[in-house]
Amino acid sequence: MLKNKLIAKYKLLLLIIIPLILASCMLWGDLEELRSLASGDGGDNGNNYTPGLSFTLINNGTAYSVSRGTATDSAVIIPAIFNGLPVTMIENNGFLDNTGITSIVILNGVTSIGQFAFSGCTSLTNITIPNSVTFIGYGAFGGCTSLTSVTIPDSVTRIADSMFVGCTSLTSVTIPDSVTSIGYGAFQNCTSLTSIIIPDGVTSIGVGAFRECISLTSVTIPGSVTDIGSLTFADCTNLTSITIPSSVTSIGSEAFSFCTSLTSISIPDSVTSIGWAAFSFCTSLTSVTIPNSVTSIGDSAFFGCTSLISVTIPSSVTNIGNGAFNGCTSLTSITLVTITEANFGTAPFPGNLRTVYFAGGGGAGTYVTSNPGNAAVWVKE
Numbered sequence: 170m171l172k173n174k175l176i177a178k179y180k181l182l183l184l185i186i187i188p189l190i191l192a193s194c195m196l197w198g199d200l201e202e203l204r205s206l207a208s209g210d211g212g213d214n215g216n217n218y219t220p221g222l223s224f225t226l227i228n229n230g231t232a233y234s235v236s237r238g239t240a241t242d243s244a245v246i247i248p249a250i251f252n253g254l255p256v257t258m259i260e261n262n263g264f265l266d267n268t269g270i271t272s273i274v275i276l277n278g279v280t281s282i283g284q285f286a287f288s289g290c291t292s293l294t295n296i297t298i299p300n301s302v303t304f305i306g307y308g309a310f311g312g313c314t315s316l317t318s319v320t321i322p323d324s325v326t327r328i329a330d331s332m333f334v335g336c337t338s339l340t341s342v343t344i345p346d347s348v349t350s351i352g353y354g355a356f357q358n359c360t361s362l363t364s365i366i367i368p369d370g371v372t373s374i375g376v377g378a379f380r381e382c383i384s385l386t387s388v389t390i391p392g393s394v395t396d397i398g399s400l401t402f403a404d405c406t407n408l409t410s411i412t413i414p415s416s417v418t419s420i421g422s423e424a425f426s427f428c429t430s431l432t433s434i435s436i437p438d439s440v441t442s443i444g445w446a447a448f449s450f451c452t453s454l455t456s457v458t459i460p461n462s463v464t465s466i467g468d469s470a471f472f473g474c475t476s477l478i479s480v481t482i483p484s485s486v487t488n489i490g491n492g493a494f495n496g497c498t499s500l501t502s503i504t505l506v507t508i509t510e511a512n513f514g515t516a517p518f519p520g521n522l523r524t525v526y527f528a529g530g531g532g533a534g535t536y537v538t539s540n541p542g543n544a545a546v547w548v549k550e
Contacts, residue, residue: 218248236263243271249278259286277301282309300324323347328355351378392416397424415439420447438462443470461485472496488512498542504535520545
């Protein structure tokens with residue numbers, strides 16, 4: 170009797186345990202297969218993708234592109250194979266403004282992410298981009314306001330224009346050494362980005378690439394860059410230091426305008442021109458070194474730098490633009506070289522310095538004032 174009861178209990182336990190073991194094995198197998206697919210190690214890619222995705226034949230019927238279709242899942246898996254053919258492209262606007270997506274896994278094999286492909290996916294927090302991707306289009310992730318980090322694979326050579334514009338939660342981004350250019354507005358208004366490492370291979374940084382990155386505190390520009398474009402770091406209000414390499418020859422218009430926490434700047438002797446309003450309204454800037462290589466200081470180049478105390482214009486400068494240092498209301502000492510009246514802009518300095526410079530006994534030398542401000546009265550030492 171006892172023996173029969175024990176046998177019955179064991180049978181009941183087996184009926185409960187065996188299905189649990191089988192289910193666990195199946196779940197583990199599915200997870201391992203997904204990991205394998207995402208890393209490009211193999212697997213049946215064609216059977217693992219989000220239901221409802223839309224596939225369109227491209228390249229004369231030899232491959233597919235993919236878009237959202239009727240898919241409603243928050244976690245999206247984009248396959249590398251469909252119906253026995255490769256899926257190579259995520260279409261332009263493919264998942265545009267899909268606010269329900271929280272994560273995306275792109276399986277290894279996809280080579281192209283189209284323009285605005287995931288733009289406006291405001292709930293997206295995580296994306297896996299495989300090494301097979303070589304092209305990411307204009308504005309591909311723009312306005313993904315919940316995206317916190319992203320790793321760009323080393324198969325990509327260019328950060329496209331506006332690729333991450335308005336990704337306000339993005340705190341870190343890994344740019345691989347393969348990248349040679351950063352496009353216009355690529356990281357504009359990434360207000361949570363605190364630091365950025367620009368790899369040595371980058372030669373070009375586009376207009377407004379890091380504009381309005383208000384949490385960015387420091388940045389190192391590599392020696393491969395030759396030009397700092399217009400508005401590149403404009404409105405980076407917490408930027409306290411910047412290293413400009415000796416490879417740079419020009420600083421574009423408004424490149425550092427309204428960097429209100431920047432206290433000092435050293436311009437290398439490779440730079441020949443400082444653009445219009447390049448450092449305007451850098452209100453914490455107390456000192457600046459202008460090298461002998463500079464020949465032209467643009468209009469309003471340092472306009473409104475209200476903490477700047479002194480400035481020395483080197484002998485290489487032949488042109489000072491209109492209002493170049495106007496609004497620098499703390500200036501008490503200015504050293505000038507010989508500049509013709511035609512190349513001495515309108516009101517380049519606060520107060521009456523221009524008038525005194527061209528009056529009898531003026532010209533090259535050091536000028537000082539005891540009443541700094543817009544009405545400063547200057548005398549030659």
